[in-house]
Amino acid sequence: MPEGMSIHFEGLSEFQTSIANLVKATEAATKLAVVKAGNIVKKNAQTGLALRSHPKGTWSPSPPGDAPALVTGALRRSITVKVSSEGFAGAKAEIGPTIIYGRIQELGGSTGRNHSVRLPARPYMRPALEYSMPEMSRVYLEAWEAAFLTKVI
Numbered sequence: 001m002p003e004g005m006s007i008h009f010e011g012l013s014e015f016q017t018s019i020a021n022l023v024k025a026t027e028a029a030t031k032l033a034v035v036k037a038g039n040i041v042k043k044n045a046q047t048g049l050a051l052r053s054h055p056k057g058t059w060s061p062s063p064p065g066d067a068p069a070l071v072t073g074a075l076r077r078s079i080t081v082k083v084s085s086e087g088f089a090g091a092k093a094e095i096g097p098t099i100i101y102g103r104i105q106e107l108g109g110s111t112g113r114n115h116s117v118r119l120p121a122r123p124y125m126r127p128a129l130e131y132s133m134p135e136m137s138r139v140y141l142e143a144w145e146a147a148f149l150t151k152v153i
Helices: 012-048 102-107 125-152
Strands: 079-084 092-097 109-111 117-119
Touching: 012 079, 012 092, 012 125, 092 102, 092 125, 102 109
Parallel strands: none
Antiparallel strands: 079 092, 109 117
16 A cells, blocks of 8 residues: 555444344354254154054054154153254254164164164154255244344344
8 A cells, every 4th residue: 555545444343343243143043043943853753753653562563764653652752852052153953862762763773682683774863854954944044034134234
């Protein structure tokens, strides 16, 4: 820059404050969206677990690759959403069952005495997540749009 020439910006501090407020609003919107999205996946997983049922003590009518059939409802009731202050913009949700057999139902594996029984995978969480993606995308977009419109305009 030539000697004696200077540049002066007016309103820079207001701009910085506006950007900081926008970041805060976006972080708050993201946290809210994380909670909503986690509950969408939970609801869809629970719905998938209620598609088939059979009486306790009878053989499962659910074919390998499909969600487990409902017997007592314990697996369905055990699905929780745990939100923590980690992850993108300070929020992360963990959605899944708390019951001990939830993992083997989802992934399949060996069980029983000496691991002599092979249980086929009957996924219910991954299909729920995949099914939930369009609705979750809408939740995030609406939350961010609301944050931007209230802080920018």
